Amino acid sequence: MAQQHLDPADPKAGPVAGDSLAAYLQTQATEFLRALRQHRETGGATSNGTEDTVDAARALRRSARRISGTLHTFRPLLDTDWSEGMRPELAWLSGTLAREHAYAARLERLMGALHRLSGSSAFPAQGSAAVGTAATGASGPPKGPTPEKSNLTVGAAKAGALLERQLTLARTRSHSAALQALGSSRFHAVADSVAVLASEVPLTQAATTADLKPLAAAAEDRLTDAISGLPLVSAGHPYNAEALVHGLSADTAPQPQDAPWHQVRLLLRLHRYAREVLYGADAPVDVCMLSAGQALDRHRDAAEAASAAASAARTPRIAPATAYALGVLHADQRHEVEAARFAFQRAWSRETVGTP
Amino acid sequence: MAQQHLDPADPKAGPVAGDSLAAYLQTQATEFLRALRQHRETGGATSNGTEDTVDAARALRRSARRISGTLHTFRPLLDTDWSEGMRPELAWLSGTLAREHAYAARLERLMGALHRLSGSSAFPAQGSAAVGTAATGASGPPKGPTPEKSNLTVGAAKAGALLERQLTLARTRSHSAALQALGSSRFHAVADSVAVLASEVPLTQAATTADLKPLAAAAEDRLTDAISGLPLVSAGHPYNAEALVHGLSADTAPQPQDAPWHQVRLLLRLHRYAREVLYGADAPVDVCMLSAGQALDRHRDAAEAASAAASAARTPRIAPATAYALGVLHADQRHEVEAARFAFQRAWSRETVGTP
Numbered sequence: 001m002a003q004q005h006l007d008p009a010d011p012k013a014g015p016v017a018g019d020s021l022a023a024y025l026q027t028q029a030t031e032f033l034r035a036l037r038q039h040r041e042t043g044g045a046t047s048n049g050t051e052d053t054v055d056a057a058r059a060l061r062r063s064a065r066r067i068s069g070t071l072h073t074f075r076p077l078l079d080t081d082w083s084e085g086m087r088p089e090l091a092w093l094s095g096t097l098a099r100e101h102a103y104a105a106r107l108e109r110l111m112g113a114l115h116r117l118s119g120s121s122a123f124p125a126q127g128s129a130a131v132g133t134a135a136t137g138a139s140g141p142p143k144g145p146t147p148e149k150s151n152l153t154v155g156a157a158k159a160g161a162l163l164e165r166q167l168t169l170a171r172t173r174s175h176s177a178a179l180q181a182l183g184s185s186r187f188h189a190v191a192d193s194v195a196v197l198a199s200e201v202p203l204t205q206a207a208t209t210a211d212l213k214p215l216a217a218a219a220e221d222r223l224t225d226a227i228s229g230l231p232l233v234s235a236g237h238p239y240n241a242e243a244l245v246h247g248l249s250a251d252t253a254p255q256p257q258d259a260p261w262h263q264v265r266l267l268l269r270l271h272r273y274a275r276e277v278l279y280g281a282d283a284p285v286d287v288c289m290l291s292a293g294q295a296l297d298r299h300r301d302a303a304e305a306a307s308a309a310a311s312a313a314r315t316p317r318i319a320p321a322t323a324y325a326l327g328v329l330h331a332d333q334r335h336e337v338e339a340a341r342f343a344f345q346r347a348w349s350r351e352t353v354g355t356p
Numbered sequence: 357m358a359q360q361h362l363d364p365a366d367p368k369a370g371p372v373a374g375d376s377l378a379a380y381l382q383t384q385a386t387e388f389l390r391a392l393r394q395h396r397e398t399g400g401a402t403s404n405g406t407e408d409t410v411d412a413a414r415a416l417r418r419s420a421r422r423i424s425g426t427l428h429t430f431r432p433l434l435d436t437d438w439s440e441g442m443r444p445e446l447a448w449l450s451g452t453l454a455r456e457h458a459y460a461a462r463l464e465r466l467m468g469a470l471h472r473l474s475g476s477s478a479f480p481a482q483g484s485a486a487v488g489t490a491a492t493g494a495s496g497p498p499k500g501p502t503p504e505k506s507n508l509t510v511g512a513a514k515a516g517a518l519l520e521r522q523l524t525l526a527r528t529r530s531h532s533a534a535l536q537a538l539g540s541s542r543f544h545a546v547a548d549s550v551a552v553l554a555s556e557v558p559l560t561q562a563a564t565t566a567d568l569k570p571l572a573a574a575a576e577d578r579l580t581d582a583i584s585g586l587p588l589v590s591a592g593h594p595y596n597a598e599a600l601v602h603g604l605s606a607d608t609a610p611q612p613q614d615a616p617w618h619q620v621r622l623l624l625r626l627h628r629y630a631r632e633v634l635y636g637a638d639a640p641v642d643v644c645m646l647s648a649g650q651a652l653d654r655h656r657d658a659a660e661a662a663s664a665a666a667s668a669a670r671t672p673r674i675a676p677a678t679a680y681a682l683g684v685l686h687a688d689q690r691h692e693v694e695a696a697r698f699a700f701q702r703a704w705s706r707e708t709v710g711t712p
Contacts, residue, residue, distance in 0.1 A: 152604075153604055239698060248684055249474055323676035332600060335691055339597075
């Protein structure tokens with residue numbers, strides 16, 4: 001099934017041999033090392049974050065995710081001890097590096113929503129720029145977004161100030177944690193492993209002649225299985241109001257209904273990387289798959305923003321007007337969650353219609 | 357254009373003469389008097405409200421609206437002084453009678469939403485039944501809905517209690533106002549006018565031979581003109597997030613963006629009554645028009661519920677958790693507003709596709 005699905009756009013009709021896997025991993029490892037060098041050269045742990053530093057950190061995360069995902073999908077073709085040891089370290093690294101950026105983006109999303117909900121025509125350009133300065137490796141505390149709050153009503157302005165305080169604090173902590181991580185011996189061990197990978201990929205003996213396609217197809221099967229478990233029928237009905245069910249429940253944990261969508265997001269990423277291994281630069285751009293992935297990113301971002309608004313509302317001694325604004329904001333972001341599911345359903349149904 | 361639109365389903369291909377107008381008004385007047393009698397017999401101003409009293413009050417409003425709307429649409433065919441004098445009186449009556457029911461329905465809608473948002477599986481049957489007992493003419497204060505609040509979280513429970521207190525108070529006042537209205541000389545004058553109408557409709561001399569269709573078509577033109585002014589393109593895009601813009605604005609007045617939709621709701625009703633005049637019991641059921649009307653009712657109800665939640669949140673000295681729940685509730689109902697607009701756009705586009 002998945003095999004058939006891969007075939008139609010397959011630029012290599014025959015089997016794809018293990019050397020493609022080695023080449024892909026070497027490319028990503030080289031990219032990782034290049035990004036690391038760039039990160040150090042553009043300031044890294046000493047200067048204030050520049051745009052180049054941010055780009056470098058992003059490139060570092062990008063290749064770390066690809067190496068980790070590829071080790072997972074093509075596990076049987078790689079030295080087990082080595083790949084099993086490396087994957088959690090790469091996950092730790094990309095997770096640590098991602099956090100600062102995530103807090104900055106979450107604050108920007110929430111401030112943007114507050115302005116939209118206040119009918120404020122003057123959405124601040126600063127808010128948007130501020131995310132760009134969230135540079136892992138900056139020595140000072142990160143500059144928080146300083147959106148123009150004069151257009152916000154009292155409740156919204158107070159809610160914005162509270163969110164800014166809380167998320168900027170979280171971001172500063174993540175920034176320090178990232179700095180610490182990049183200076184740690186644990187990180188140096190990861191960098192050394194990647195350096196080894198750049199010159200020599202520890203393939204098993206059978207790998208060189210093995211066909212990569214069955215393993216890539218298995219990754220796609222895991223994706224389609226997970227998608228078939230999603231409530232796509234209701235997600236395809238606009239305004240089904242499902243994302244806000246439990247919007248007022250006492251449970252402060254992340255909404256359990258989101259978990260299968262987050263899981264599909266990860267599996268979609270693994271599927272995309274497996275296609276990159278198989279087809280390299282020739283990989284046909286799958287627009288539906290791209291939209292589906294973007295919808296799931298938006299789903300994740302909105303879910304986390306909604307949760308941040310709910311959590312801010314539990315701050316002791318806030319004014320009722322602040323709490324009210326945070327309630328509106330929470331519901332707004334949960335509707336974004338619902339909208340993202342709808343968008344995913346649309347993109348995915350176009351994707352599967354394209355399948356013979 | 358509108359003339360063409362009326363034609364396809366027209367069971368009477370030729371002109372429709374003034375006697376149809378007279379017959380329709382007489383039928384509605386008779387229905388009004390029957391409902392009034394039933395209302396008095398089933399308790400009216402003395403007993404506790406029964407289901408029959410509620411039905412009678414509804415029938416009274418129903419015929420009052422139809423008489424008033426028909427006087428408006430076919431104004432040139434009726435004695436001007438008489439019809440101009442009668443319309444505001446009928447509007448006063450149906451408005452006064454409608455208010456108690458509206459508060460009860462609003463409370464039920466909001467309590468239902470609170471339970472949905474709390475993920476409460478046990479939606480109380482009492483809440484639903486309570487609306488039925490909102491009987492204009494009951495002597496005691498109306499029984500408020502007593503939904504099971506044990507399934508609500510603290511904030512939602514407090515929000516529910518606050519809404520129940522405020523809307524029950526408003527309902528009790530409307531109940532007293534309706535009682536007072538039904539005992540007033542002003543009401544007796546209306547009833548007398550309707551009694552005259554039941555036996556003799558004050559048509560102009562030209563009316564008996566005049567064709568009713570041009571006036572009905574003009575009513576339809578007013579409707580289609582108003583609809584063409586609605587933002588239907590954005591309404592047709594699911595999750596356009598327009599209904600919640602200004603959701604946090606300082607302005608406490610009803611959202612100005614709702615007004616054109618409310619206006620279309622009234623014009624659609626006039627159009628429906630005009631069709632009833634023309635075609636009587638033979639009037640072909642227009643499913644799309646029916647859905648469009650239901651969507652606009654839902655739009656109005658959700659908009660008013662959202663506004664009630666926002667207004668409750670401005671109660672002094674409420675707890676932040678209460679305010680938060682009211683914020684979520686407000687946003688939820690504004691999304692219902694958006695969903696209703698989407699539903700209207702769908703229904704209306706099917707309606708116009710059906711037009712040759």
